[in-house]
Amino acid sequence: MYYRNGVLWESFFKALGMDYVLSPKTNKGILERGSAVMADESCLASKIFMGHVVSLLDRCDCLFIPWLSNFGECGINCTRFRAFPAMTANLFRDREPRILTYAIDYSGTQDMKHAGDEETAFVSMAKALGKSKKQVRLAYREAKEKAERAFYEQRERTQRLADGDGKKILMVGHDYCICDDYIGKPILEALKGYGVTVIDANHVDRAEAQRDFLQLSDGTLPWIVSRELLGGIVHFRDRVDGIVLLTGFPCGPDSIVNDVIRREVGDMPILYLLLDGQDGMAGVETRIESFIDILNFRDMGERRNG
């Protein structure tokens, strides 16, 4: 979620004049340390998350782990985002980590005291931060504005890429997979190595995506990010040549959503990359290469027929 909310969080602490420590970029060591504490069958991304927690344990006074449950009408998060604070507290009980958290629970389904919007959630941290409610509120608003602007600029950049020429591929996956330095970046680099422009399906107008996803699924799709990704597919699909689905094994939402995408998108080459933290890129590279070949053959075929 850092990739989704990073600007918001960083600007928030900066505006309050507080020090924060970011965990290092994901590397093999982080994944290994995370896998060591997590259950084997946890998803790849959560192992990486716990690896980051381990790397931070000795370096800060307090771990910032928000509790992100649901966004009301817009959908819910995977339950794991609800479990992270309690999981961290229980896994590292001996080391007594202090955890700073806020609860996003728009629909108040959990009967928690924190039901309300994001601003309410941030303000609820005021006491734990030792700041006044007003200070926190102002800091939140400032940070939120920055985050919105940053996301808007990012969307504009992606849109320009999508409108540009050349071979384009739509990357569909959770941003904590796509943007991750250890699991996602090497794949992006490999694709770019073939001269392909990569479009990130996360970079769509979120309100628009909430309407668009209904073209590919019915309204029972619960997860907000999956909805936005489907919205991203609807938004970009006329502008790209193929889709890459990037999933960390065994992601709960993706296990179902990917099959829906496969069945609904129809006439578009799809490469389904399932990552499970193996070393060695050779297998992935082969598959990317053959995928690019398929795209090229298709082009040639179209030209011949057209």
Next chain:
Amino acid sequence: MDKKNTVKKKVSFSQFGHYNVLFEYFITHGLDQEYVVPPAITKRTMELGNRHSPDFVCSPFKFTLGCFLEAIEAGADTLVQVGGVVACRLKYYGALQEKIIKDLGYDITFVNLANADREHPLSFLSLIRMLNPDYSLPKILHTGVTVLAMLEALDRTQARLNRNVGFEVKDGDYDRAFGRFLQRLRQADNNVFAVLRIYGRTKKEMEAIPVEIPDDPIRIAMIGEYYTVMDDYSSHNIEKKMAKYGMYVERWMNVSNTLVHYSAPKRRKVIKDYVKYDMGVTTTSNIGFALDCAKRGFDGIIHLKSFGCTPEIDAMPVLRNICSDYDVPILFFSFDCQNADTGIETRLEAFYDMIKMKKENGKEKRK
């Protein structure tokens, strides 16, 4: 159009524990439709579901899909899938299963209860209309009450069975009584009193079954993911297996306890030393029950789930802490579509031996 001449829909619902009986009753008595009993889950069901499901979706998806496909073969033209209250993958089962079944070329009506909105009870009516356009609301409500009573009776009877079946003197007595009970429910009159009479009669019958309960039996708490815990086939009949070792098995989780008697705020309060922020879905109730049993001095906890069940995996670190605090052994099982029982039996046996030794050592020390 003459209503009496309209062809009845052939409705079916996936196998799930013994709850099919209730569903059947509601469809036939409340909605006046025909019910197709899905064939009992077998290896074929599982393979059928597995073949058409995504790779690493949780096993209940595969089981229910397999059940649907077999129900269609048995003549069903309308399928019902649940959804709704929970926040896990289950909510999205229906959408994909409908696509899979239709992509396979079957022309069926798929009633997905996930489409109903809890906050707008009227949305249920539009789904019921799909099952019977000429439904009668009073009849539905009347049958609904009967079915609720049946649910309560079924869960209590099942709990009685689970508590005692391991100690019966003659093998199979309890199962036979339970089978008769289900048969009576199917034929029951549509009112609460009839259900109560059946419940009372079965209770008497079960109490009359001779049992030999040792003074201090090994007591095990069974927790885990909703479907796997309650469905005998997916849990490899583990409840029975434990009983055969002479263990007393207590399982809190069943439909009536989770939907009717459950208070999340209360459970949250109980576990607040371990979990400050709710971990979602069934974790709160499972952790709460585990803690409760640990405090009551149970000898072991057994945790079942389907492979990849996110909320239950997340609960594992908490359960481990509880178990180390109260010195209770715990055994984790994770099921997918595998068949062989041998591995499970070996682990169960080792768990049983270990608990037995631990218990005897404890007794000696106390002497």
